[in-house]
Amino acid sequence: MTDYLSINRANWDDRATAHANSPDYRVARFAEDPAHLSDVVRFDRQRLGDVAGLRGVHLQCHIGTDTVSLSRLGADMTGLDFSGASLTEARALALAAGAKINFIQSDVYAARDVLDGEFDLVYTGIGALCWLPSVNRWAQTVASLLAPGGRLFIREGHPVLWALDYDRTDGLLSLTEPYFEQEQPQVYDEPFTYVATDHVFTHTVTHEWNHGIGEIITAVLEAGLTLTGFEEHQSVPWNALNGRMRDLGDGEWQLTDRPARLPHTYTLQARKPV
Structure with missing residues (x-):
């Protein structure tokens, strides 16, 4: 396998400042409004329930x-990411927002080696799993981080969405990319990102993997966790299919034409048995 970590890290280092300065992330709102939450967390707030006092880690933050x-929301959070440039922006954001968060640079698979103790909550957000070659290894890492009774919470882009042909203009949904996990990565060379920015990118190549829903759920179960919730959604928190989606507000977008055809995202929850 190629050195996907170095290739992808260079890409995300390149994106960090552009994302922090983009109006789509609304970074300044965190300093201006003490009650402001990201669109992704606000979407799942009821599903998250009360997290006050929980020791949490956000993987790929x-x-x-x-x-x-x-x-x-009251959780004692640690953030982990493999991009040093992203963590520089994360620390600046936390400082401006008055949040006490420990940010650690590490590849996800090495998280157990760099994090102390166990966690009540392992959280993963949108657009994370596609950067990992093995969902089984990810699930084993999550299980190793959780305290007995602790839970995994993840909202992600649906693997059907990741498998679509994004360049079609005829309104049809066409599955052209792998749905199931493959040994070799899908290699892309794209001089843009998913938010509005004028930044000119120099590291444009990425290596990515899709993972089927069955593979993800099986990996979680085989890691010894108990599935407690799974819900598929008909919206996604960015304009995933440019020109074919409508803005629902609150940061969510939906396929304009017959949206029930497409599972856009999903939320999965699981617990480590006591």
Whole structure:
């Protein structure tokens, strides 16, 4: 396998400042409004329930908007990401927002080696799993981080969404990318990102993997966790299919034409048995 970590880290280092400065992440709102939460966390707030007092870790936290939001809900948060540039932005955000969060640089698979103790909550947000070659290894890492009774909470892009042909203009939904996990990555060279920015990117190549819903759920179960919730959604928190989606408000977008055709995202919850 190629050195996907170095290739992807260079890409995310390149994105960090552009994302922090983009109006889509609304970073300044965290300093201006002490009650402000990221769109992703606000979407799942009822599903999250009361997280006050929980020791939590946000894997693949990027610039920390969801991490700060969970902290504002009362969780004692740690953020982990492999991009040093992203963590620089995350620390600046936490400082401006008045949030006490420990940010640690590490690859997800090495999280158990760099994090102390066990956690009541392991949180993963949108657009994380596609950067990992093995969902089984991810689930085993999550289980190793959880305290007995602790829970996993993840909202992610649906693997059907990741498998679509994004360039079609005829309104049809066409599955052209792998749905199931493959040994070799899907290699893309794209000089843009998913938010509004004028930044000119220099590291444009990424290596990514899709993971089927069955593979994800099986990995969680085989890691010894008990599935406690699974819900598929008909919206996604970015304009995933440009020109074919409508803005629902609150940061959510939906396929304009017959949206019930497409599972956009999902929320999965699981617990580690006591």
